[in-house]
Amino acid sequence: VALFRALREAAVPFRRAYADDPLDHSVPDQLPSLLIAAGGRPHCSLTQTAGTPAWTIGVDISHPNEQPISVLALTLVDPDGGLVGAWTKEQPRDETARVETVRALLTHCKQKLSTYDSGSPIVVFRDGRIFENEDGNLYRDSLERDVSFFEYRKGGNPQIVRLGTTMMLPSEPLATSLHGTSTMFVTIAPPRANQLARVAKITWRKEWNYLRLTPREVGEILAASATAPGLGPNT
Secondary structure, X not given: OHHHHHHHHOOOOOOXXXXXXXXXXXHHHHHHHHHHHOOOOOOOOOOEEOOEEOEEEEEEEEOOOOOOEEXXXXXXXXXXXXXXXXXEEEEEOOOOOOHHHHHHHHHHHHHHHHOOOOOOOEXXXXXXXXXXXXXXXXXXXXXXXXXXXXXXXXOOOOOOOEOOOOOEOOOOOOEEEOOOOOEEEEEEOOOOOOOOOEEEEEEOOOOOEOOOOOXXXXXXXXXXXXXXXXXXXXX
């Protein structure tokens, strides 16, 4: 309650989900968002490659209901996990990220990056499978930085089971790579306690992985991204 009173007195804008929600329960979940809105940061979640701070970029396509368009979104997150920029652009409706659309968004991203530093490496995660007319190297060419590009597929992946005298599902986050391939699977906490863990598939090509990240390093970057303060109040 004192936090809300101080914010009002300082004219800091904030929003509550409900006007009558119990403050003792709602404030802890809202505190990270309130700090970010006020220009602060609740915590840092460092992303790095070979000891060098690295930026991350997320690429996603959404499809508004009953509309003939798709929306391509690009988000830029700094090495400490703070959301620095987000840009969207409409394109004809399908799952393919059009080259001209991606390049236009990367232009905005490059301009934003130039105000922070001039050469840190970048890790790009494409939500979903990349299509034949897409090019993972487009990001390196457009941003003029060292870039590694990965596909991040959330749906249709096999469940991971621990082998032993009794087979069981892992009770903690787990990443495992397939020997001799550039594919790894990562468990994600289920939305409810009585549900199975969700499993994401991360895959790449040698020519996309310019930073030469190992599966372990990719797993560490994903863990840092999952706890990044700029990606949501529940991290």
